[in-house]
Amino acid sequence: MKVTITVNGAKTTHDVEPRLLLVHYLRDVLGLTGTHIGCDTTSCGACTVHLNGLAVKSCTLLAVQADGGEVRTVEGLARNGQLHPIQEAFWEEHGLQCGFCTPGMMMTALQILERHPKPTEDQIRHGLEGNLCRCTGYQHIVNAVQAAARKMEGQNAKRR
Amino acid sequence: MAVSRLFGARVKRRDDPQLITGKATFTDDVTLPGVLYAAVVRSPHAHARITRIDASRARRHPGVRAVFTGRDLADRLAPMPCAWLVPGCELKVPRRPVLADDRVRHVGEGVAVVVAEDRYAARDAAELVAVSYEPLPAVINQEEATRAGAPRLHDDVPDNTAFTWTTTGGDARAAFAAADVVIHQRFTNQRLIPNAMEARAATAHANPATGELTVWVTSQNPHIHRFVLSIVLKMPEHKLRVIAPEVGGGFGSKIPVYPEDALVAFLARELGRPVKWTEDRRENYLATIHGRDHITDLEIAARSDGTLLALRGRTYANLGAYLSLAAPGIPTILHGLMLAGAYTISAVEYTVHGVVTNTTPVDAYRGAGRPEATYLVERAVDLVAAKTGLDPAEVRRRNFIPKEKFPYTVPAGITYDSGDYDVALARALAMVDYEAFRREQAAARKAGRYLGLGLSTYVEICGLGPSPVAGAVGFQGGLYGSATVRMAPTGKVEVMIGESPHGQGEETTFAQIVADRLGVPFEDVEIVSGDTARTPMGWGTYGSRTTVVGSGAVVTACDRLIEKGRQIAAHLLEASPDDVVFQDGRFSVRGSPDRSKSIQEITLQATLAWNLPAGVEPGMEATAFYDPPNFVYPFGAHACTVEVVPETGEVRLLRYVAVDDCGRVINPMIVDGQVHGGIVQGIAQALLEEAVYDRNGQLLTASMLDYAVPRAPQVPRMETDRTVTPSPHHPLGLKGIGETGTIASTAAVANAVMDALAPLGITHLDMPYTPRRVWHAIQQRGEVRP
Ligand code: FES
Ligand code: FES
Numbered sequence: 012m013k014v015t016i017t018v019n020g021a022k023t024t025h026d027v028e029p030r031l032l033l034v035h036y037l038r039d040v041l042g043l044t045g046t047h048i049g050c051d052t053t054s055c056g057a058c059t060v061h062l063n064g065l066a067v068k069s070c071t072l073l074a075v076q077a078d079g080g081e082v083r084t085v086e087g088l089a090r091n092g093q094l095h096p097i098q099e100a101f102w103e104e105h106g107l108q109c110g111f112c113t114p115g116m117m118m119t120a121l122q123i124l125e126r127h128p129k130p131t132e133d134q135i136r137h138g139l140e141g142n143l144c145r146c147t148g149y150q151h152i153v154n155a156v157q158a159a160a161r162k163m164e165g166q167n168a169k170r171r
Numbered sequence: 172m173a174v175s176r177l178f179g180a181r182v183k184r185r186d187d188p189q190l191i192t193g194k195a196t197f198t199d200d201v202t203l204p205g206v207l208y209a210a211v212v213r214s215p216h217a218h219a220r221i222t223r224i225d226a227s228r229a230r231r232h233p234g235v236r237a238v239f240t241g242r243d244l245a246d247r248l249a250p251m252p253c254a255w256l257v258p259g260c261e262l263k264v265p266r267r268p269v270l271a272d273d274r275v276r277h278v279g280e281g282v283a284v285v286v287a288e289d290r291y292a293a294r295d296a297a298e299l300v301a302v303s304y305e306p307l308p309a310v311i312n313q314e315e316a317t318r319a320g321a322p323r324l325h326d327d328v329p330d331n332t333a334f335t336w337t338t339t340g341g342d343a344r345a346a347f348a349a350a351d352v353v354i355h356q357r358f359t360n361q362r363l364i365p366n367a368m369e370a371r372a373a374t375a376h377a378n379p380a381t382g383e384l385t386v387w388v389t390s391q392n393p394h395i396h397r398f399v400l401s402i403v404l405k406m407p408e409h410k411l412r413v414i415a416p417e418v419g420g421g422f423g424s425k426i427p428v429y430p431e432d433a434l435v436a437f438l439a440r441e442l443g444r445p446v447k448w449t450e451d452r453r454e455n456y457l458a459t460i461h462g463r464d465h466i467t468d469l470e471i472a473a474r475s476d477g478t479l480l481a482l483r484g485r486t487y488a489n490l491g492a493y494l495s496l497a498a499p500g501i502p503t504i505l506h507g508l509m510l511a512g513a514y515t516i517s518a519v520e521y522t523v524h525g526v527v528t529n530t531t532p533v534d535a536y537r538g539a540g541r542p543e544a545t546y547l548v549e550r551a552v553d554l555v556a557a558k559t560g561l562d563p564a565e566v567r568r569r570n571f572i573p574k575e576k577f578p579y580t581v582p583a584g585i586t587y588d589s590g591d592y593d594v595a596l597a598r599a600l601a602m603v604d605y606e607a608f609r610r611e612q613a614a615a616r617k618a619g620r621y622l623g624l625g626l627s628t629y630v631e632i633c634g635l636g637p638s639p640v641a642g643a644v645g646f647q648g649g650l651y652g653s654a655t656v657r658m659a660p661t662g663k664v665e666v667m668i669g670e671s672p673h674g675q676g677e678e679t680t681f682a683q684i685v686a687d688r689l690g691v692p693f694e695d696v697e698i699v700s701g702d703t704a705r706t707p708m709g710w711g712t713y714g715s716r717t718t719v720v721g722s723g724a725v726v727t728a729c730d731r732l733i734e735k736g737r738q739i740a741a742h743l744l745e746a747s748p749d750d751v752v753f754q755d756g757r758f759s760v761r762g763s764p765d766r767s768k769s770i771q772e773i774t775l776q777a778t779l780a781w782n783l784p785a786g787v788e789p790g791m792e793a794t795a796f797y798d799p800p801n802f803v804y805p806f807g808a809h810a811c812t813v814e815v816v817p818e819t820g821e822v823r824l825l826r827y828v829a830v831d832d833c834g835r836v837i838n839p840m841i842v843d844g845q846v847h848g849g850i851v852q853g854i855a856q857a858l859l860e861e862a863v864y865d866r867n868g869q870l871l872t873a874s875m876l877d878y879a880v881p882r883a884p885q886v887p888r889m890e891t892d893r894t895v896t897p898s899p900h901h902p903l904g905l906k907g908i909g910e911t912g913t914i915a916s917t918a919a920v921a922n923a924v925m926d927a928l929a930p931l932g933i934t935h936l937d938m939p940y941t942p943r944r945v946w947h948a949i950q951q952r953g954e955v956r957p
C-alpha cells in the first residue's frame with residue numbers, strides 16, 4: 012500500500028506492507044532511528060512520536076494509519092541547529108543516562124508542556140506514566156521537564 | 172599535583188547531544204547494506220525432549236535464506252562457557268549448546284534460527300518451523316529441585332545442585348551458645364527481571380577479503396565478548412572485532428555472552444552477508460538473564476543489649492537452567508562474603524546451594540548478590556531491635572565497625588578499606604528528622620494509622636578488583652582497568668579505555684580527570700570506549716568498577732606522559748629533569764618560570780622526534796593497566812518512611828533519604844543520577860517486581876503489562892546527601908557508586924514497611940509488598956485495630 016506521511020516537515024511516500032508498524036516505517040524505511048522500541052505491549056513509550064500534534068506510541072499504530080498525517084519525531088525537535096528547550100533541559104538537568112528512553116520521554120514531555128505550560132510535579136509524573144526509564148529513577152527527568160517549562164515560558168514572554 | 176578545576180564540578184555530560192537529538196547509534200540502529208534478519212525459534216516447554224524438527228515450510232517461505240537447528244550447529248560451535256568457576260564448591264558446569272540439540276530446559280530456550288531478507292519474513296518463517304517435543308516433568312523451585320525424586324535437568328548435575336559453597340569465619344557455635352537472643356527467620360529475595368530499556372541485539376558482518384568478523388552487540392564488556400566468542404566460534408581473536416555502540420542500559424544483563432551473539436556472528440560468517448538480530452521484550456523476559464531468586468534460612472545470635480554476635484544460614488540460589496557467564500560467583504563471592512554488613516559480627520557460618528531449575532538462567536543484576544546480603548543483614552538488625560526492644564538506629568550504632576578499626580577484616584576474610592558509618596547514619600537521621608518522625612508515628616498509631624521508618628546502613632564491595640583475587644576466586648579473567656592516553660601532534664588527547672560505560676558518564680568524568688591532570692582544555696580530550704579494535708584489553712563495565720579501576724589506569728597513563736614530557740622539556744630547556752616542574756599544562760624550570768614549554772609544544776617535539784634526549788622514544792602515548800590493591804567499600808545510610816493503608820494494603824512511600832559515601836566525587840550531578848536510579852530499582856524489589864512462574868515453568872510475568880517496572884508517579888522525590896571518606900588505596904580516593912542505591916534501598920523500604928506493621932504483630936513478610944499481600948497479612952491478624 013502506498014502511504015504519504017509528512018515527517019518532520021518533509022513529505023515521504025512509500026509502498027509498504029499493510030501491517031508495517033509506524034515505528035518500523037520511521038526506523039527501517041526512513042532511517043530515522045532516534046525513535047526507539049522498548050517493548051511489545053504498548054507499555055514503555057520509547058517509541059513516542061507526535062502524530063497530528065498528539066503524542067502517540069508509534070509501535071501501536073500501523074504506518075497506513077498515519078497516511079496523510081504529520082509526524083514529528085525526536086529528530087524534528089531541534090530547529091535550524093538550535094536545540095529545543097526540552098532538549099537543553101534534559102542535558103542540563105541530567106535527565107538521561109543511557110539515553111534509550113529519552114527520545115520518547117522528550118516527546119511526551121512536549122505534550123505535557125503543551126497542555127500544562129506550568130505543570131505541577133504531579134502533573135509531570137502522571138503525564139510521564141506511559142514512559143518507562145530504568146536508569147534515572149525519574150527525578151532528573153521531572154527536573155528537566157520543570158526546567159523546560161521555565162525556559163519555554165521565558166521564550167514565550169520574549170515573543171509576546 | 173593540584174587536582175584543580177574540573178574534579179568535583181557539575182559538568183554537563185558530553186554524550187548527551189547525540190542522545191537528545193536522536194542521532195546516537197544503538198545496536199539495532201546499525202544499518203549495513205544487504206543485511207539479513209535472524210529470528211530464533213524458542214521452546215514453549217520448560218523441559219522437553221526434542222524429537223523432530225521440520226523446517227521445510229520455513230525454508231520455502233519467501234525471503235528466507237537459511238534455517239539452522241541445534242543439531243546443525245552441534246559440531247560447528249563450541250558450547251557457551253561459564254566463566255566464574257568458583258573453587259572449593261564442587262562446581263559442575265553443564266553443557267549449554269548455542270541452540271538446544273536434544274533437550275530444552277527452559278521456556279524460551281532457542282531451538283532453531285531462521286534468516287530472511289527482512290524482520291517480518293524472519294518472524295513469519297520462524298512460526299513455520301515445526302518442532303515436535305516430548306514434554307518432561309519440570310521443576311521450578313530451587314528447594315524442590317534438590318529433593319529426592321525431583322526431575323533432573325542435566326545428567327552430570329546430581330540433585331540439580333551445581334555447587335555447595337560455604338564460608339565460615341569466627342566461632343559461630345560458641346556465639347550462639349552465649350547468645351541471649353536467637354532469632355530464626357526465613358527470607359526470600361524474589362526473582363527479578365533486569366529490564367534494560369533497550370533489549371538485546373547483535374549485528375555481524377564478515378569481511379570476505381580479510382576474514383575479519385565484526386560484531387556490534389549490546390554488551391557491557393566487548394573484550395569479554397570477543398574472548399568468549401572466539402571460543403564458541405572457534406575463531407582466533409585477532410579476526411574478531413566486537414563493538415558495543417550506544418547501549419541502552421544493562422544492569423548486569425548485558426555482561427553475559429549469549430547464544431544469540433554467537434549465532435549472529437556464525438550466520439554472518441556462514442552466509443557471507445551481514446546478519447542482524449533484535450530481541451523483542453517477550454524474548455528479553457525469557458532469554459535474557461534474571462536476577463536474585465534466593466531462599467534463605469537465617470539464624471541471628473545477639474545479646475540483650477543489642478550486640479550482634481553471629482549469623483548462621485543456608486541459601487538456596489536458583490541459577491536457572493544453565494550456568495550463565497558469571498552465575499556461580501554472584502550468590503557466593505559477591506554475596507556470602509558480605510553477610511556481616513557494616514557490623515562487628517564476629518562469626519558467620521553460611522552455606523549456599525546453587526541449584527539448576529527449568530527457568531531462565533540467573534546472573535548478575537544490579538548489585539548482584541550484595542542487595543540480597545544487605546537485605547538479610549539489615550532485616551536481621553531490625554529483628555534484633557524488635558526482639559530486644561531497642562531502637563533500630565541504636566542497635567546499628569552499637570554494632571558499627573568503628574572508624575578507627577579500618578582497614579577491618581570481617582569473618583569471611585575480606586578487608587574493608589575505610590569507613591565512618593556513624594557519621595553517615597547521623598546525617599540520615601537528621602535529614603529524616605528521626606525523633607520527630609517517631610513522635611508522629613506514635614500519635615498516628617493511636618489514631619489507627621500505620622506509619623513506618625526503615626533504615627539501611629549498608630556497606631558494599633565494588634571496584635572489582637585485584638586480579639590475583641579474581642583468580643583465587645575462580646573468575647576466568649583479570650579485573651584491572653586499562654587506558655591508552657595518546658596525544659596527537661597538535662596536543663589533542665585521545666583516551667582509549669578497556670571499560671565500556673553505557674550511561675554512567677565516564678566519557679565526561681574521565682575527561683574531567685584527564686583535563687585536570689594534563690592541564691589541557693576539557694574540549695581537547697576525547698574518551699573512546701566500546702570497540703575492541705580501538706581500546707586496550709579491559710574487562711568492561713559492571714560491579715561499580717569503571718570509575719574506580721578505569722580512573723586508576725587513566726591517571727597512571729597520564730602520569731607516564733607527564734614524566735616523559737619532563738624528560739623532553741628538561742632536554743629542550745637545558746635543565747635537569749629534577750628541576751622541571753609540571754603545573755597547569757606547562758613544564759617550567761624551578762625558579763625561572765619564563766623558561767617553560769606547554770605540554771602541547773612538548774607533544775609536538777615528541778612526535779617529530781628531531782631532538783629528543785638519549786634513551787627517550789618518540790611519540791606521546793602511554794598505556795597503563797591498573798590492578799587495584801584491594802576492592803573499595805562504599806557505604807551509607809538510607810532512611811525511608813512509609814504509610815501502610817490497612818483497608819487496601821497499599822504501601823505509600825512518604826520520604827526517601829539517602830546519605831552515601833563513595834569517597835571523593837568527580838561529578839556530583841552524575842553521582843546523584845546513579846544514586847536515584849539505583850534506589851528506584853531497589854524500591855521496586857521491595858514493592859513491585861517479581862518474576863512469577865507457574866508450576867509448569869511458564870513465566871506468568873512475561874510482558875511489561877505483567878511485570879511491574881516502576882513508573883514516575885510510583886516513586887518519591889529522593890533526598891540525597893554525601894559524606895566523603897576517600898579510599899586510602901585509590902590514587903584519587905574514589906569508591907564506586909553505580910550499585911549503592913539498589914544495594915541499600917530494598918532493605919530500607921522493607922524495614923519501613925515492617926515497622927509500620929509492627930503494631931499488628933507482623934514481624935515478617937516476603938517481598939514484594941503488593942497491596943494484596945499486605946492486605947492478606949493484615950486480615951490474617953484479625954481485626955485492624957481502630
Ligand atoms: S515500544 Fe512502543 S510502547 Fe514500548
Ligand atoms: S536513561 Fe536509560 S532508560 Fe532512561
